[in-house]
Amino acid sequence: MTHDVIVVGAGAAGCVVAARLTEDANRSVLLLEAGPHYATEEQWPPELLDGLGFPRDHDWGVVSAPLVNGGHTFPIPRGKVVGGSTAVNFCVALRSRPTDHRAWADLGLPRWSWDEVLPVYQAIEHDYNAEPRVPAGRVPIRRYARDELTDTQERFLTACEKAGFALVDDHNAPDSLGAGSTPLNQVGGRRYNAALVYLADAADRPNLTVRSDAEVDTVLIRDGRAVGVRLASGEEITAKQVVLSAGAYGSPAILLRSGVGPAEHLREVGVDVVADLPGVGSVLLEHPATPAIFAVAEDRPAQRPAPLRTMLSIKTSPAEPDVDVHIHAMAAMPARPAEGHPTGFDLRMTSALVAPHSVGSVRLASADPAALPVVDTGIYRDPRDAERVAEGLRVIRRLVEQSPLASVVSAERLPGAGVADADLVQAVHATVGTYNHPVATCRMGVDSDAGAVVDETCRVRGIDDLWVIDAAAIPVSPRSTTTLPVLMLAERAVSLNWPNA
Numbered sequence: 296m297t298h299d300v301i302v303v304g305a306g307a308a309g310c311v312v313a314a315r316l317t318e319d320a321n322r323s324v325l326l327l328e329a330g331p332h333y334a335t336e337e338q339w340p341p342e343l344l345d346g347l348g349f350p351r352d353h354d355w356g357v358v359s360a361p362l363v364n365g366g367h368t369f370p371i372p373r374g375k376v377v378g379g380s381t382a383v384n385f386c387v388a389l390r391s392r393p394t395d396h397r398a399w400a401d402l403g404l405p406r407w408s409w410d411e412v413l414p415v416y417q418a419i420e421h422d423y424n425a426e427p428r429v430p431a432g433r434v435p436i437r438r439y440a441r442d443e444l445t446d447t448q449e450r451f452l453t454a455c456e457k458a459g460f461a462l463v464d465d466h467n468a469p470d471s472l473g474a475g476s477t478p479l480n481q482v483g484g485r486r487y488n489a490a491l492v493y494l495a496d497a498a499d500r501p502n503l504t505v506r507s508d509a510e511v512d513t514v515l516i517r518d519g520r521a522v523g524v525r526l527a528s529g530e531e532i533t534a535k536q537v538v539l540s541a542g543a544y545g546s547p548a549i550l551l552r553s554g555v556g557p558a559e560h561l562r563e564v565g566v567d568v569v570a571d572l573p574g575v576g577s578v579l580l581e582h583p584a585t586p587a588i589f590a591v592a593e594d595r596p597a598q599r600p601a602p603l604r605t606m607l608s609i610k611t612s613p614a615e616p617d618v619d620v621h622i623h624a625m626a627a628m629p630a631r632p633a634e635g636h637p638t639g640f641d642l643r644m645t646s647a648l649v650a651p652h653s654v655g656s657v658r659l660a661s662a663d664p665a666a667l668p669v670v671d672t673g674i675y676r677d678p679r680d681a682e683r684v685a686e687g688l689r690v691i692r693r694l695v696e697q698s699p700l701a702s703v704v705s706a707e708r709l710p711g712a713g714v715a716d717a718d719l720v721q722a723v724h725a726t727v728g729t730y731n732h733p734v735a736t737c738r739m740g741v742d743s744d745a746g747a748v749v750d751e752t753c754r755v756r757g758i759d760d761l762w763v764i765d766a767a768a769i770p771v772s773p774r775s776t777t778t779l780p781v782l783m784l785a786e787r788a789v790s791l792n793w794p795n796a
């Protein structure tokens with residue numbers, strides 16, 4: 296049987312594309328996902344629905360290539376389940392910013408200007424705190440009220456105010472800058488992953504088939520046209536159109552195994568060149584993050600983990616056009632190990648850079664689909680990036696000196712009170728991690744842009760009937776988190792390509 300469309304990967308983007316395309320009862324869609332499928336809310340493992348935890352057992356197990364500075368490696372999680380990374384993520388629901396979309400327009404992509412994408416965001420969000428209320432979309436978003444915050448998070452916001460930062464009601468308001476409750480796609484502590492939000496309604500459609508535990512090896516390409524996919528098992532499935540939504544690591548890896556990518560790299564790993572497309576996997580933009588940890592007296596009242604309910608967005612220098620660093624404050628948590636700890640509880644804050652200059656890449660280790668891709672996050676390759684994360688740590692230190700936090704904090708444990716402000720860049724290199732927002736590995740661009748992999752509608756250049764619709768297509772690292780931007784991109788790409796979807 297030939298399907299009209301095969302969608303590869305059931306993450307944020309894949310769930311949108313499959314749901315939207317099957318609104319037309321005459322179009323059959325096969326959604327292929329390497330991980331398992333929990334078809335009803337009852338079947339989901341509780342830890343994946345618990346928006347307060349950090350599930351790690353539905354993961355691809357990718358570890359970063361060693362960093363250029365210090366050679367560190369670290370896990371770079373990606374969800375492997377219908378729902379994708381939205382089933383394991385931290386639920387921060389931030390829109391990309393008008394500044395980001397000016398950068399898209401500057402790349403010659405006016406269909407992705409702020410005026411074009413704002414209505415898309417408004418249509419997909421169901422924002423419980425928005426005033427005036429906009430027509431309700433599918434993605435639930437809410438913010439914790441001040442009296443719902445943990446003691447330390449409430450103190451964090453007051454400390455931000457005392458340190459001179461503005462309080463903001465809505466971090467999603469264009470140009471907002473300052474401290475406030477984080478918009479979360481979490482309601483009543485439940486993580487609303489893309490499968491729950493998008494597939495639940497579509498699941499019963501006879502024209503949608505969801506096939507889980509089906510890992511795609513390559514796209515079948517005949518005479519310059521995508522005609523289906525080959526699974527890692529060797530099975531071939533045909534379709535009239537193929538959409539790759541396998542994420543920022545998965546989509547470039549599939550293209551490379553299919554012979555679509557930089558010819559030199561393909562020859563190195565023994566893949567026949569189908570199309571020499573130099574941009575595939577050649578750019579990876581990621582948000583680095585570094586924690587600061589302080590010993591605090593026990594939180595009042597004792598709380599379960601309550602991650603990321605508050606955040607401060609800052610510009611680390613007046614020259615920055617917009618926010619470049621996010622600072623998140625967690626709840627106070629029992630310290631591990633507890634032995635020898637001054638209070639038994641830690642308060643963790645994070646400085647995360649959302650406008651990186653550094654560039655990484657995704658490459659194949661081999662043509663074997665069982666081999667995980669080689670992901671160079673590029674983190675801190677450009678020295679300006681570590682400096683800005685360090686500036687975020689300096690702001691955290693200033694916050695901790697304010698009375699609301701100073702009265703409960705007893706010691707800086709990481710980077711450590713002994714590390715001078717001037718030396719924080721070294722500390723940033725030593726405790727590097729990511730904010731988990733890779734984009735641009737199959738980035739969008741105009742025909743004259745030799746590094747562009749897809750055009751402004753997400754069609755792969757030079758191959759007919761093949762699209763990349765997911766985080767990989769985003770050309771500019773958003774000064775935000777990435778779930779909402781990916782959902783927006785998927786909705787808009789469907790509208791541009793299948794106007795009557």
Ligand SMILES: Cc1cc2nc3c(=O)[nH]c(=O)nc-3n(C[C@H](O)[C@H](O)[C@H](O)COP(=O)(O)OP(=O)(O)OC[C@H]3O[C@@H](n4cnc5c(N)ncnc54)[C@H](O)[C@@H]3O)c2cc1C
Nearest residue numbers: 304306308329379380385386387511542545766776777778
């Ligand atoms: C730990 C973590 C925390 C995060 N926290 C936040 C947050 O708080 N806020 C936020 O906005 N964003 C967050 N993100 C990022 C956000 O979840 C991603 O940007 C978003 O899910 C990307 O969507 P996607 O569709 O591109 O990829 P994904 O959602 O990752 O989906 C890709 C899907 O493709 C499947 N796939 C891959 N390769 C194959 C293959 N060969 N064959 C078949 N299927 C395949 C995968 O299993 C997966 O289901 C976080 C991510 C992680 C991992």
